[in-house]
Every structure is written in structure tokens, then in C-alpha cells.
Amino acid sequence: MKKIKPVPLASIVVALFLLISSLYYLLIQSEEIPLVPFWMGGLLVCTVLISASALALNRNADDRTRVVWTRGRFLPLAADLVYFLAVFLLVFSGRIRPDLEFEFLGLSAVFTYDLVLPFLVLLASFLVIKDSINLLYGYSTRGREVLVFSMVRLSAVFTLLLLGGIISIILYKGIGAISWEFLTQPHFRLGQEGGISTCIEGSFWLVMGAMLISAPLGVGAAIYLNEYSKRTGLKRIVTIAVGCLNGVPSVVYGLFGLAFLVATFGISLLSGSIILGLMNLPTIILTSQEALKSVPNSLREGSVALGATKWQTVWKVVIPSALPGVLTGMIIGVARAAGETAPIMWTAVTFSATPVHMFYGVIPDVTQPVNNLCYHLLNLIYFLGAWDVETKAWGTALVLLALVLIINMVAILVRNHYRKKISW
Amino acid sequence: MGPPAKRGVLRSRRYGDGFVEALLFFAAITSILVMVLIFYFLTYESFLAFRDVGVFDMIFGQKWHPAGDIFGMMPIIVGSVLITFIALFINILVGIPLAIYLSELAGPWSREFLKPAIELLAGVPSIVYGFLGVLILVVYLEKSFDMLTGRSILAGSILLGIMFIPALTTICEDALRAVPKEFKEGSLALGATHWQTVRRVTLPAASSGIIAAVILNVGRVIGETMAALLVVGNVARIPSPIFDAFDRGAIFTSVIAGEMGEVAHGSMHYHALFAVGFVLLVIVTILNISADLIRAAIQKKFGGY
Known part of the structure; x- marks a missing residue:
């Protein structure tokens, strides 16, 4: 040998x-x-x-x-x-x-x-x-092991290269388009000139609206399922429904919004927020449930033994202990909502939307359509062959990717920070 | 579950509690309500198309030609099946080894590094994948295979296959980790090598979780919209020969997203697109429920892993 x-x-x-x-x-x-x-x-x-x-x-x-x-x-x-x-x-x-x-x-x-x-x-x-x-x-069997495990390691290398490749190529090509004007001006001449301020605004308000709807509903549902529900039958049905909702394709949400909301609210910020909020619901329910499950029963029992009611126990004991997990779920929800295009294509966005009109400077006008980073990028991709928009498209992609990845990174950091800190 | 409610608490508190519980109950049934509403609206809007074209003709019709009011979904179904198979092949080829690496081989340092990387990869918006697909993948395929246009079923498959690697890996890793340590230790104590243990013990024990993950991923691949829309070419016609992945094609989502923007509200085409969405929804829901049932059956059988 x-x-x-x-x-x-x-x-x-x-x-x-x-x-x-x-x-x-x-x-x-x-x-x-x-x-x-x-x-x-x-x-x-x-x-x-x-x-x-x-x-x-x-x-x-x-x-x-x-x-x-x-x-x-x-x-x-x-x-x-x-x-x-x-x-x-x-x-x-x-x-x-x-x-x-x-x-x-x-x-x-x-x-x-x-x-x-x-x-x-x-x-x-x-x-x-x-x-x-x-x-x-x-x-020998040892040789086979070395062979297979080197292939397995190759898959890890491939994944890292993929992430590195995506980030670096978008950074490399898009960084040239980024300037103060690009971030603070609306686009004109079909996106060939100007910036993406309306898109950033629209994305922000859509995500805010979505969270306003999905956060209370999602966390509430998770609390009910985990703390209150005694009927296992109902729990099972809700769990299946949440699983199904989680898998419903985003374009179907778009169709649903088109048939259900556009007739009532028109193409508006409100319709888009509701659709994005409903789409985010399963993510938030599932992550919140995970967080609630990890709170040990002894805490609940201690609180009830002190004479607290069920809701007092949940509000003062269970939710604070589960907060990091719930928060992580919400941040991931924000990132998902910011990166979705299909559900809002026909319900909330138009390419030529004007800046969001504000009441009293703080409350947005929810009945008007907005523009959105994803939708703007989609339109620029459609224009690629016809007009000179490639630099702007790379810039938009960079802003979108940076936004979503930074939000995701914050979620990861929050989770890791509290995971180290809390040990039951 | 919390302990049973104590008797003899103050009455006002109890009413307050009841009110809160009712609110929470409403939040919990919202998801059922939304699911029912989605099904209702899609059935309602697609009913006209199914009635006028006929359910059988609609689903098995060989031609999708909206200008001539011919709506047959077979080209879309063939495209979807082709894309799903090739994408899943790529997906499994990288995703499952990656899960094995994370659960069996990775040291704490590389795990600490790779886990967040996978989560970030899962967070990349699909429109960004689509953008890169159009500017890089499609151009590359066009050049290397001398195709008329690089937008093809193959481009869609590669893009979707790569996109859902993180989703598959995350679930598979959980399934692999849930295999009791005693199983592996027993195998290693019998003198098996690490790979023999993984192959003969860990993978079979986690197989149902892995199958559930793959089924879920089929649903994700079929339902992905933006990336597919931009690279598959959106020509709804049955490729000839039928396995020609280099041809342009169309899948459920790309047809809906590509054509819905320009149809008149209430026209036949509009209802036909809802019918496509309805078929897609039914397929994905069946896939999701079966994945859920598989997981539930396993939990019952093995007691929680």
C-alpha cells in the first residue's frame, strides 16, 4: 500500500x-x-x-x-x-x-x-x-468515505460561492449608480434618469402597513394556539391552514387581492398592505409559536401559583420571555414583505406613482397607488433592451438586496444575541 | 399548554380575560378564514372559464392561444413538470449534501459561518434572482448552446433549482438532527465508518422528513413567480420533442404574471388566468397537505423525531 x-x-x-x-x-x-x-x-x-x-x-x-x-x-x-x-x-x-x-x-x-x-x-x-x-x-470503505465527504464539502463551498457571487457582482455593478441624487430623487424618462426615492418610500409604507396587519394577528394566533386552545381538533385545523397559507404561491395572493380587494379599495397602498400582511401571517405565526414553545412551563406555573390570571401570566411572563424569538420572526417578515413582487403587482403599485401624499406629515394617504423597489426593478428589466437603463437597474437591485440582507442580518444578530443570553 | 385556570379569581378580571381570549381566538381563525376566502375568490372568478371552455378541455387542451380564445393548459402543465423535475434535480444534488455537511461534518466554526450564509441566501428576493438570471444565466446559455434566445425551460430550472437550495437544506438539516444520537452511536460502535452510518442509519431514519421537505420544495418551485417569469420565455406551447428543455416554455406562474397585466377585467382571458391560478392553488395545497400528513404520521410513529 x-x-x-x-x-x-x-x-x-x-x-x-x-x-x-x-x-x-x-x-x-x-x-x-x-x-x-x-x-x-x-x-x-x-x-x-x-x-x-x-x-x-x-x-x-x-x-x-x-x-x-x-x-x-x-x-x-x-x-x-x-x-x-x-x-x-x-x-x-x-x-x-x-x-x-x-x-x-x-x-x-x-x-x-x-x-x-x-x-x-x-x-x-x-x-x-x-x-x-x-x-x-x-x-476500502475509508476511501469511499473520503470520496463522498469531499463531494459533500464541495456543496458547502458551492453555496458560499453562490452567496459571495451574488453579493459581489451586484455590489460591483451597482455601486456606480448609487449617489445621493439616486436615493433622493424620483425617476423620470422611464427610469433612464433620476433616482428611486418614490420606490424606497413605497416599499417602506407597504412593509409598515403589512406589519401593522400581520404582527398583531400573527402573534395573537400563536398565543391562542399555544396558551389557550384546549380543543386539539381546532388546533390541528389551524395548523394545517397555516401550513397551506405558507405554501400558497405569491402569484395566487396577487390574484386573490385582484379579485377581493381591488374592487373595493382600488389599486392602492391599502390593498397592497393587506395582501402583504396576509402573506406574512404564516411566517409570523410559525416563528412566534416556536418562541412560545421554548418558554418553560415552570414559569407559567409560578405565575399562576401567585394568583395571576391567564392573561396576566401571558402578558407579564410568557410574552416577555418569548420576545426575542417573536421579534426575530417579525424582522424576517419585514424582509420577506420588502422582497415580494407578485402579490402587489396588480393591487398596489404603478410605475408612474407620485410620491406618497402625507396627512399632517406623518400619516400616508392609503388610497393612492405607490411605486416599489421590486416593481421598479421589474419594469427596468422589461425596458433593458429598449432603453439605456442597465446602470439604474443594477443600482436598484443593489439597494433592494442591501435592504433585504441587512434586515435579515439584524434578525440573525438579534436571535444569536438572545440565544447566548437566555438559558433556562 | 398552560395549567388549568384557577377558580375564584375576581369577576371583572375574568370578563377581561374572556374578552382577550375572544380576540385571540379571532386571530387564530383568521388563517382558516383567509384560506377559505382565497379558495372562494379563485373558484368564483374561474368558474366562468371552466363553464364556457369545459373542465376537461381546459385542463387537457393542447393549445394556449388567448388571442383566439383557445385556453388549454397542457403546454403549461408540460412546462411546469419539466421545470420541476430539472430544478428538483439540481436542488437535491446540492441541498441534501449541504444538509449532511451541516448536521454531520461541520465544526462549530464553519457552522457558525455557513448557517447565517444560508439564511441570507434564502432572503435574496426572487426578483433579484430573476434580474441576475436575465443578465447572466440567459446570456451564458445563449452563447454556449447557440440558442435563438437563452430564455428557456433550462434557464428557469437552473435558476429555480439554485433558489430553493436553502429552503431544502434547512428542513433536511432539522430532520437529520432529529435522529436520536443512540442510533448513530450504535452504528459507529459496530465498526461502521462515518459515511456508512450516515448512509445506512441517519438518512433512512430521517427519510420521511427529507421526503416531506422535497414535496414542500416541489410546491415552492411550481409557485415561484418573478424569477421564472423573467427567464422561461413565456411561450405556451408544448415543446417538441416533449423533453426539449432548451426550448422556450411557460409555467403556471409565468403565464399568470405575464398576461394578467394586459387583459381586460372580466374578459374570458381574465377568467382563464384565474382558472390557471386555481389549478396551481389546488396542486400546491395538495402537496402541502400531504407533506404535513407525512410529518404528522412520522411523529406518531416515532414519537417526535
């Missing part, structure tokens, strides 16, 4: 080079790939190294009684080697040339050289790594 260790390790190193370079060319889709000779060489080297270590493994195992090359191990390895040679021969014989184009099965896609070759090499590099790790550990 120990003698052959450097050989599979060497093939893993070669395979990593193949993996990274082919992934790079797969992503940038360049017409010319100067690395092809190196790839072919790398494939040949890997084929030789893997065959050599397979033979060595076989010889090492001779003195033991167990059989190393069962069919389940040998066939995949042989298939992989055939695959490497096939890729090599296809390129070498000129079947895969830069002018390669083929369609198959009637799919409406054309597979070209700059896609096919890097993909084949990428696949090959994965297979090389798989075989090498198996050979490195002599096809």
Missing part, C-alpha cells in the same frame, strides 16, 4: 489542473482553447498513472487471501480508462475540432466545440479523482 501512494497522488494533482482549467474554459466559453495539448497530455498521464497503480495494487494484494479486483471494482475502473482514451482519440483524430457543431435528439440547442471539449475534460477529471482516491485507499 505505502509504496504506491505517490502515484495516485500525482494523478490527483494532474486531475485538479484539468478540473480547474476546463471549468474556466467552460465558463468563459472562449472560441480558442490554447490548453488542448496540455489537456490531452494530462489525460494520457492520468491513464498511465491509474493503470500503474491498479497493477501495483493487484500485486501488493497477492500475498493476502482476499480478492482485490471484484467485478464491481474492475468494471468501473476499466470503463473510466476507456473513456479517457476515447476522449483522447476523438480529439487526436480530429473528430472534435474547433468547427464542431452538432445537434441531437431534436433539442433546440447546438453543441459546439467550446462547450463539448471542456465538458468532456471536466467529466474526465472527476473520474480521475474518483479512481485515484479509491486506489489510494486500496478500495
Whole structure:
């Protein structure tokens, strides 16, 4: 075993080079790939190294009684080697040339050289790594574990890259559009000029209205379900209804609002707030219920033993102890409401909305339509091909993303802070 | 549950308590009320379309052609099924390994870092995904597959698959964590490796939770609107061949969101769009209830994990 260790390790190193370079060319889709000779060489080297270590493994195992090359191990390895040679021969014989184009099965896609070759090499590099790790550990269960867990770790890396990628590309492209004027002026000329002040205003009031509706109803429902209800039947039905509401697609809420509210209130801030509030209801009920459940019964019993009524117990003892959890749920609700587009598309927003008219400077006029960050971004996306709005769109996306992520981050911080502080 | 109410409290307090309880009761039944109202309004508005076109023709009709008053949902259903399958494939491919990593492998430090990252990822608004999809994914697909337009079922699937990774991971991780420690310890004590334990003990024990999570995610994928609307292409026609994911397509939500803006209130098209919404609502509700039932059945069987 120990003698052959450097050989599979060497093939893993070669395979990593193949993996990274082919992934790079797969992503940038360049017409010319100067690395092809190196790839072919790398494939040949890997084929030789893997065959050599397979033979060595076989010889090492001779003195033991167990059989190393069962069919389940040998066939995949042989298939992989055939695959490497096939890729090599296809390129070498000129079947895969830069002018390669083929369609198959009637799919409406054309597979070209700059896609096919890097993909084949990428696949090959994965297979090389798989075989090498198996050979490195002599096809033991330990080798399989290392293999699977490295794939599992890859998924974590992928997720972090995804988040980092989304944030950094929007930050990079959008930061140029951000200025004081962009944040404080309304847009004009179909969003080509001006800023997004009306959208920020509209988003703010929509979210406020939504929370005004969903917070009391949601927390109240959670308190009733957790503290009062004795009939398990009702509780079960409400739980199912909350689960269903949680899953109702946002566009269906939009249809519901269109049929139910627009007829009465028109396209207005009020309709949008009600719809967003109802949509947020399940989130708040579920998180508040979690928070209430985590309050230990001994606190309630202590309070009742002191002569407090049920409501006094709930108000003075249970709610204060559950407050951090309830608060976290509400903040997440705010973030969700700020990021939703579909429910308010036909109920609350218009692209050309004027700034919100205020009574006494504090109370917004709820009967007029508003603009909203999400809806503004949607319209800018529609205008992309026709007008020069791309910078503004990136800027709007940046403001929206920053807003939502910061609110979410606050929720996470609040929760972590109190989780450390409170221990029953 | 709280302890039973004490007798002999002051009468006024008791009336106050009764009033508060009534208010809370109303808050609790609001969600039932909203659910009923949603069903009522969608049935009411789509009734005309179902009556005029016929339920069977509406659902199994091969053509969706609003200008000619032809409303058949088959193209939409085929598009939705295709998108759901490909998106779920991507979703499961990353989401479940990630859940395994979080519950089994991650050290305290990487967990502390990765958990908030996943929560933040779950918070990214769908319109932002749609925006990035239009400017990056669609352009990339167009270039690499030489397509007429990159807006395709494939683009929608990739975007939706990636979008709902956090949702799947969160529920799966809870399910994996709920598996009693004794199970794993028993397996490890028998000499199994960590991966053998995960595969033969933890995953099977958590399988029902994972299945429930996947079912919930099917509902989410079918119901996602903005991202899908922007990248699927919104051409409601059955792709030929039927598995051609590189073709433009349409799904329930994209049809509704894409066409509702420009229809006359009360026209046949308007009612037909409500009918699409009604079918979508029924599908998603069935999925949600079955996920809920699965979870309840498991709790009954295994006593709470």
C-alpha cells in the first residue's frame, strides 16, 4: 500500500489542473482553447498513472487471501480508462475540432466545440479523482468515505460561492449608480434618469402597513394556539391552514387581492398592505409559536401559583420571555414583505406613482397607488433592451438586496444575541 | 399548554380575560378564514372559464392561444413538470449534501459561518434572482448552446433549482438532527465508518422528513413567480420533442404574471388566468397537505423525531 501512494497522488494533482482549467474554459466559453495539448497530455498521464497503480495494487494484494479486483471494482475502473482514451482519440483524430457543431435528439440547442471539449475534460477529471482516491485507499470503505465527504464539502463551498457571487457582482455593478441624487430623487424618462426615492418610500409604507396587519394577528394566533386552545381538533385545523397559507404561491395572493380587494379599495397602498400582511401571517405565526414553545412551563406555573390570571401570566411572563424569538420572526417578515413582487403587482403599485401624499406629515394617504423597489426593478428589466437603463437597474437591485440582507442580518444578530443570553 | 385556570379569581378580571381570549381566538381563525376566502375568490372568478371552455378541455387542451380564445393548459402543465423535475434535480444534488455537511461534518466554526450564509441566501428576493438570471444565466446559455434566445425551460430550472437550495437544506438539516444520537452511536460502535452510518442509519431514519421537505420544495418551485417569469420565455406551447428543455416554455406562474397585466377585467382571458391560478392553488395545497400528513404520521410513529 505505502509504496504506491505517490502515484495516485500525482494523478490527483494532474486531475485538479484539468478540473480547474476546463471549468474556466467552460465558463468563459472562449472560441480558442490554447490548453488542448496540455489537456490531452494530462489525460494520457492520468491513464498511465491509474493503470500503474491498479497493477501495483493487484500485486501488493497477492500475498493476502482476499480478492482485490471484484467485478464491481474492475468494471468501473476499466470503463473510466476507456473513456479517457476515447476522449483522447476523438480529439487526436480530429473528430472534435474547433468547427464542431452538432445537434441531437431534436433539442433546440447546438453543441459546439467550446462547450463539448471542456465538458468532456471536466467529466474526465472527476473520474480521475474518483479512481485515484479509491486506489489510494486500496478500495476500502475509508476511501469511499473520503470520496463522498469531499463531494459533500464541495456543496458547502458551492453555496458560499453562490452567496459571495451574488453579493459581489451586484455590489460591483451597482455601486456606480448609487449617489445621493439616486436615493433622493424620483425617476423620470422611464427610469433612464433620476433616482428611486418614490420606490424606497413605497416599499417602506407597504412593509409598515403589512406589519401593522400581520404582527398583531400573527402573534395573537400563536398565543391562542399555544396558551389557550384546549380543543386539539381546532388546533390541528389551524395548523394545517397555516401550513397551506405558507405554501400558497405569491402569484395566487396577487390574484386573490385582484379579485377581493381591488374592487373595493382600488389599486392602492391599502390593498397592497393587506395582501402583504396576509402573506406574512404564516411566517409570523410559525416563528412566534416556536418562541412560545421554548418558554418553560415552570414559569407559567409560578405565575399562576401567585394568583395571576391567564392573561396576566401571558402578558407579564410568557410574552416577555418569548420576545426575542417573536421579534426575530417579525424582522424576517419585514424582509420577506420588502422582497415580494407578485402579490402587489396588480393591487398596489404603478410605475408612474407620485410620491406618497402625507396627512399632517406623518400619516400616508392609503388610497393612492405607490411605486416599489421590486416593481421598479421589474419594469427596468422589461425596458433593458429598449432603453439605456442597465446602470439604474443594477443600482436598484443593489439597494433592494442591501435592504433585504441587512434586515435579515439584524434578525440573525438579534436571535444569536438572545440565544447566548437566555438559558433556562 | 398552560395549567388549568384557577377558580375564584375576581369577576371583572375574568370578563377581561374572556374578552382577550375572544380576540385571540379571532386571530387564530383568521388563517382558516383567509384560506377559505382565497379558495372562494379563485373558484368564483374561474368558474366562468371552466363553464364556457369545459373542465376537461381546459385542463387537457393542447393549445394556449388567448388571442383566439383557445385556453388549454397542457403546454403549461408540460412546462411546469419539466421545470420541476430539472430544478428538483439540481436542488437535491446540492441541498441534501449541504444538509449532511451541516448536521454531520461541520465544526462549530464553519457552522457558525455557513448557517447565517444560508439564511441570507434564502432572503435574496426572487426578483433579484430573476434580474441576475436575465443578465447572466440567459446570456451564458445563449452563447454556449447557440440558442435563438437563452430564455428557456433550462434557464428557469437552473435558476429555480439554485433558489430553493436553502429552503431544502434547512428542513433536511432539522430532520437529520432529529435522529436520536443512540442510533448513530450504535452504528459507529459496530465498526461502521462515518459515511456508512450516515448512509445506512441517519438518512433512512430521517427519510420521511427529507421526503416531506422535497414535496414542500416541489410546491415552492411550481409557485415561484418573478424569477421564472423573467427567464422561461413565456411561450405556451408544448415543446417538441416533449423533453426539449432548451426550448422556450411557460409555467403556471409565468403565464399568470405575464398576461394578467394586459387583459381586460372580466374578459374570458381574465377568467382563464384565474382558472390557471386555481389549478396551481389546488396542486400546491395538495402537496402541502400531504407533506404535513407525512410529518404528522412520522411523529406518531416515532414519537417526535
